[in-house]
Amino acid sequence: MRASDRSAIAVMIAVALSSLTLLPLTQDLSYVPLALVVTVAVTLVGGVGRRLALGNGAVLGVQTLVLVAFVLGIALALGGAEDGFLSQVAGLYTSAAEHMRTQAAPMPPHPGVKLLLVTAVGVVAVLTDVLVEGIERPAWAIAPPLTLYLVPALGLAEDLSWWPFVLLAVGYAVVLLSEGLTAADRWPRSVGSADHPQSDQGTHLGYAVRAAAMVVVPVIAATVLVGTVLPLPGQLGWGSAAGRGADGPLQMTDPTLDLKRNLTQPEDYTVLSYQTDGPSGSYLRMASLPVFNDSGWQSAAIALQPGSDLPPPPGLTSEPARTRTTEIQIGDFRSEYLPLPYATRSFQAEGEWAFDDVSLMVLGTGQERNEATRNLSYQVESVDIEPEGSRLTEAEPGTPEDANLTAALPPDLPAEIIDTALEVTQDAESPALKAAALQAFLRSSEFTYSTEPNQGTTYEQLADFLVRDRRGYCEQFAGSMAVMARVVGIPSRVAVGFLPGSRTASGWEVSVRDMHAWPELYFEGEGWVRFEPTPALVTGNAPPWTIEGTNAGGDSTDGAADPSASSAPSASESSASTPTPTPSDSSDALAPTDGAFPWGRVAAAVGVLLGVGALLAVPGLLRLRRRRLRLDHGGEVRDRVERAWAELRDTALDTGQTWPGGSPRSVGTTVAADLEAGPARALTALSQLVERARYARSLETHANVTGLTQEVLEGMTRHLTWDSRLLAAVWPKSLFAGVEWRVPDRFRFWEHIRLPGRHR
Known part of the structure; x- marks a missing residue:
């Protein structure tokens, strides 16, 4: 089996296992076979392309085309739009984001979420293949699958179980095992003796398994130990609502x-x-x-x-x-x-x-x-x-302690919501009658109770509910009445809890479908008063203090909910009772995120991870650029020879090998002793060229300087372990060889300190 075939299979296994780490996010398991198919397709294309000797760029291009075609095919099969294919794809991704924002994990099945998860796995497959085979950095192959693991690990309020991390670690071990076998195959076949016979494939496999286990097993054990011993920090983060108790901030769901x-x-x-x-x-x-x-x-x-x-x-x-x-x-x-x-x-x-x-x-x-x-x-x-009906009818809107939140209107509130509130309440004289008019409007036959609309109370959703569709459930009914109450000057908030339930012989029973939302409005002297705008077929009668002709207190027959009984106020009165919208002073209010998936928090974490990775990659990228410039075929022969010699010296420094002093010929002889026959001959020839370039009057040669240098470089790095390769790539010592790491004399104050009894 070729090394590229083995690497492709390892990448396939690693990405397939990492795709399972997304399972805690969704109840829909149908994304798993699709993710497996796209992973196999991407890695298979990579393996076949390298067998055909295609360049890495060409392989990446074909893999990208395969991924795009696969994703578009899934989108076409899922359907969901009539405005064109591209609009259909964009609509699926948009609806997936909204579904994730409003649903608690594990989320119910959703076609857009399925498409998004499969796309993410496909992108991870492409990136992992590029790291392992494209740039030959298999030790970095942990990074793309790790992003899949971080999504539920950072986003879910509850700690992940142990098995997603084990899947991630096993996949990484498979990649390291593949690299170990490839490295073992590169050792010379003729090495052996009577006591130590020539290595075979079984011995190579044993060495590779032990090498992978030496990396993965300690990492898993250390992770379990640290997770058990060390206390985990709280999960308070961006976009979370928090209450501060005796032990610090708490995240509210x-x-x-x-x-x-x-x-x-x-x-x-x-x-x-x-x-x-x-x-x-x-x-x-x-x-x-x-x-x-x-x-x-x-x-x-x-x-x-x-x-x-x-x-x-x-x-x-x-x-x-x-x-x-x-x-x-x-x-x-x-x-x-x-x-x-x-x-x-x-x-x-x-x-x-x-x-x-x-x-x-x-x-x-x-x-x-x-x-x-x-x-x-x-x-x-x-x-x-x-409240007593007559007393509530005469009550004015009060000023609650949190009026900066409960009485504030955002300045960008859609005009259609404001116009609807003013139109519905134009014939009501008092604040309580305005509230009753809003409640009666929402409980009328113009609205239909339905759980089909998307969850939420955004501007767009409430405007659509009030003006166009007029279909929703308690969240839209309560949210609409609360915001329209603020439009007409009444502080409001939305409460969430349970309906009273059903009476039984021993008391009352409340079912899961009795969960409910309702508005609470604030009136002077009465405090927070409950209203019920959700239709009667769901909640029963509205509170008696809000219904025409009823009286909770029993002393009057004038209920608060009699908007038709009062004359319409003048235009000036209407305008005076309507507050001027002011920005909502909610800078201290943090949005709850426990049930909704905190994508901002995950994106920030992934962004930090990518930023740190980019910063760590800077020295290696500079070193690669220096090598490329040194091995350039352009320039005079003397310059090319000196650049090649400097590259060999720096490579030895980067990889921790010996580069002795002395003449080029003596250096070449010493270093060549540790190389195989081919690279040793190339180094000897190159050292002779360096001596002639430095001391001969002229240098005329037909030797391929770049080819000789690359052969020596390959021989110097052939038997390096993966960790030595990683260290040399991430932190090339030669890049800092000319930097003097010393403290300036003016800061070396300790040299001027004389201790008692020690000076003469």
């Missing part, structure tokens, strides 16, 4: 990422149950999203306080409607957010918990906080926020 996944579960099942002394069930609130920008509704940075006794509900000055005690039992539901009735006053739950005194969220802070709620039972004391 994005609660909206579980919404659509839970709502579209193929089988509904109970996730928790509760018993309460209240007259009805209760919304169980988990998280609050106060930040709104072009990326949608997001969490904000919060300051967590340890304890289980929460402060009074923000902004509530009147007596609450009632207090209630709730006993909650959670099953196989894992979250760092504790589901609680709003507004909770205290709770008793096992584990480590902390709360935010602004939003009244409670989060786990222990080691396994992402599973803090699993199989947890706890008791909650809370008050019901049920």
Whole structure:
């Protein structure tokens, strides 16, 4: 088997194994056979091309064409666009990015993600083949497969299992084994004696296996040991929402990422149950999203306080409607957010918990906080926020403590969202009636509840939902009402949690499909008040304090939700009640990334890795350029001979070999003794040319100086180990041979210091 064939097979195995490290990202395994096919195709083209003696550039070009054709063929088979083939391909990649941004890992199947993963594996196959065969740097072959491993390793909030790293290490070992066999084949066949017979292929294989094992086994063992002994840093990074507790920053997950996944579960099942002394069930609130920008509704940075006794509900000055005690039992539901009735006053739950005194969220802070709620039972004391209808109708928008977040409108909010909010509320006189008008508009027959639209509340998604498609689920309904409430001057935020569930003989049961989002609006004296814009067929009736003719307090028949009963305000009044959009002061708010895949963070890490690699490659690239200039056929014969001699001397210095002093003839004789017959003769001839170039009056020769030099260079480096080759390529000592590494005299202060008793 040729060395190039062996290398192609090694690259194929290494890339195929590294492609499996992407499995934690997706539930769709169909990318694996496609990735295997493109890997085989790329490496097969490389092997055949080198058998046909094609140049490395030509081989790379053919491999690139094969990869592009394969990717385009997959895109054509996947379909998904009607505006042309190129638009179809671009649409698949764009939808893949959006799917990864909005879905938690492992992501559900998606055609664009499949195409993207196969493309990534194909590119890695091409790059690995270039490193191993194109530039003959097999030790560097770890870099491209490592990028595939880093995507889930850096992007997922949970630590990867051991097996992806083992697959990566085994693939690298195969490449090193192939290089070891190739290097062993280059040893002279005639070397041997009666006690040490000539090496055969089996001996070569044994040597190569031991060499690969000496590199890979210690690396795996050291990695396992370091990972076990050393504490890992927190996963707080760019784009993460953090709360600071007693032990430092915590990364908060994005609660909206579980919404659509839970709502579209193929089988509904109970996730928790509760018993309460209240007259009805209760919304169980988990998280609050106060930040709104072009990326949608997001969490904000919060300051967590340890304890289980929460402060009074923000902004509530009147007596609450009632207090209630709730006993909650959670099953196989894992979250760092504790589901609680709003507004909770205290709770008793096992584990480590902390709360935010602004939003009244409670989060786990222990080691396994992402599973803090699993199989947890706890008791909650809370008050019901049920405003009296007439009092709410007269209430003005208040100013919450986090008004810089909850009352701010981004300056680039689309005009169609603003126009829709103003049109819907133009006949409502008070802020509460405006809010009720927005709720009634969204609950009307003009809108359809559907989980088919893409998840998210970006500008484009909300504008499409409000003006054009008008199809969505609770995330779009809640997000739309919250942003339109800000347009008409009411602070707002989006809450995520669970609907009250279904009544049973022993209490209430909440299923996975009861996960829900709703808006909370802030009114003076009432604090944060819940509204329900999602259609009645999903959530039941809206809160009684928002429905026409109802009254939660019982003293009046004027409900807050009677927008038709009030006369239309004048134009001046309408304009006065509409705030001037101001930039959202959310510089301290960091977007949650635990469920959504943090591509920015991965790209930054890969960018740093590539930057460091590029920096380390600078000396080697300079050294390659120097060699190319020295071996150039141009110039006078004397110059070519001197350049060749200097290249041999520097190569010996780079590879740690001896280059003695003395005349060129004596140097040639000494160095040639360690070379094989062919390179030794070439070195002897070259040394004679150097002497004639330096001391003869004229130098006329038909010798191929460059050819002699290359033959000697090949002989000097033929038997180097892979690590010696790597060190010589990355850090060529000859490049720094003329640099004086000494401290200037003015800084050598220690030479002027006289110690007591030591001077005369």
